[in-house]
Amino acid sequence: MRFEVTGKDSLTQARAGAFTTDHGTFLTPIFMPVGTAATVKGIFHRDVKDEAHAQIILANTYHLYLRPGTEIIRQAGGVHRFSTWDGPMLTDSGGFQVFSLAACRKLTEEGCHFRSHIDGSKHLFTPESVIDTERLIGADIMMAFDECPPGDSPRDYAAKSLALTERWLDRCFERYAATSPEYGYHQSLFPIVQGCTYPDLRVRAAENALQYDADGYAIGGLAVGEPAETMYEMIEVVNSVLPQNKPRYLMGVGTPANILEGIARGVDMFDCVMPTRNGRNGQLFTMEGTVNIRNKKWENDFSPIDPDGTAFVDYTYSRAYLHHLTVCGEMLAAQIASLHNIAFYLRLTALAREHILAGDFAAWKDAVLPKLTKRV
Numbered sequence: 001m002r003f004e005v006t007g008k009d010s011l012t013q014a015r016a017g018a019f020t021t022d023h024g025t026f027l028t029p030i031f032m033p034v035g036t037a038a039t040v041k042g043i044f045h046r047d048v049k050d051e052a053h054a055q056i057i058l059a060n061t062y063h064l065y066l067r068p069g070t071e072i073i074r075q076a077g078g079v080h081r082f083s084t085w086d087g088p089m090l091t092d093s094g095g096f097q098v099f100s101l102a103a104c105r106k107l108t109e110e111g112c113h114f115r116s117h118i119d120g121s122k123h124l125f126t127p128e129s130v131i132d133t134e135r136l137i138g139a140d141i142m143m144a145f146d147e148c149p150p151g152d153s154p155r156d157y158a159a160k161s162l163a164l165t166e167r168w169l170d171r172c173f174e175r176y177a178a179t180s181p182e183y184g185y186h187q188s189l190f191p192i193v194q195g196c197t198y199p200d201l202r203v204r205a206a207e208n209a210l211q212y213d214a215d216g217y218a219i220g221g222l223a224v225g226e227p228a229e230t231m232y233e234m235i236e237v238v239n240s241v242l243p244q245n246k247p248r249y250l251m252g253v254g255t256p257a258n259i260l261e262g263i264a265r266g267v268d269m270f271d272c273v274m275p276t277r278n279g280r281n282g283q284l285f286t287m288e289g290t291v292n293i294r295n296k297k298w299e300n301d302f303s304p305i306d307p308d309g310t311a312f313v314d315y316t317y318s319r320a321y322l323h324h325l326t327v328c329g330e331m332l333a334a335q336i337a338s339l340h341n342i343a344f345y346l347r348l349t350a351l352a353r354e355h356i357l358a359g360d361f362a363a364w365k366d367a368v369l370p371k372l373t374k375r376v
Contacts, residue, residue, distance in 0.1 A: 013266035022185035026055035062094030078138030127171035151224035188215035206241035279337035289374030311343035
């Protein structure tokens with residue numbers, strides 16, 4: 001793995017870079033579409049790559065562990081061959097899903113006992129078992145197993161949770177060092193910096209993570225209910241500690257405005273289910289603001305979905321047609337909206353990169369933010 005910073009903004013912490021993996025190089029800042037079950041929901045891999053211009057996607061350890069199971073993925077030769085995605089891929093640790101989806105869970109020093117949200121069967125995730133699972137899945141970037149506490153956690157719980165996460169992190173890296181990739185290419189392991197909304201805990205977590213000299217670092221436990229300004233403050237606190245020569249990944253964030261504010265504070269990598277989830281509910285993100293395509297105002301608007309869009313759906317279909325499909329509950333509506341939104345998120349981060357390299361990122365961001373937050 002290699003990360004190179006290729007440009008910096010003079011007025012913010014924004015930077016452009018390139019991260020090279022054995023499955024290719026992706027340019028940062030970057031948005032990574034979420035492919036929970038080794039698929040970006042409702043979109044062909046061909047279109048994720050050729051129309052949305054995605055360079056790296058995610059898969060979810062928790063979901064793939066439960067279905068189809070690591071033995072099926074191992075027999076297929078890893079998640080790249082199983083899913084036919086041949087570019088870089090990242091797996092999260094499943095920690096967030098365990099704590100948000102599992103019907104029943106019990107946290108111990110050993111790990112987390114939980115029941116599957118699918119059939120109620122009992123399972124145990126430990127730092128060691130999660131690393132083993134991620135090895136078998138075979139993504140280029142793996143995330144360490146952590147506890148993701150609620151955003152409004154009281155300080156005593158946040159401190160206790162962080163201490164457990166740090167002990168688990170040590171076990172994750174011990175297991176990582178004791179194992180080898182299953183499929184002949186390198187896998188990176190990123191620590192996750194927790195600490196809720198307490199600056200001193202965030203600093204402590206970031207400083208502790210530095211000892212592993214990882215290929216990159218993640219910031220977790222944000223965008224879980226805290227005010228946006230608090231999230232931005234925590235990003236600044238963490239990034240003041242994390243090394244300049246390694247990528248920073250802000251997990252599960254967020255709106256287009258959140259992404260630009262994160263880039264301005266030195267974040268390189270983002271992921272979020274919002275583009276596809278909101279798309280399935282008829283919400284479109286554009287450079288002029290957010291469109292609710294369900295609204296009656298669009299029923300006789302025969303203009304393109306997004307005249308400035310880059311995906312074929314943006315200029316092939318009209319807003320009136322997408323409105324019709326959406327109110328009828330047609331499957332194609334979700335596919336069109338999801339592809340549009342993923343392409344928009346990728347275009348937004350690509351534009352940010354262009355303006356960082358051109359030296360006018362701060363002015364560009366200040367100009368586009370008011371539009372991005374409007375409802376059209």
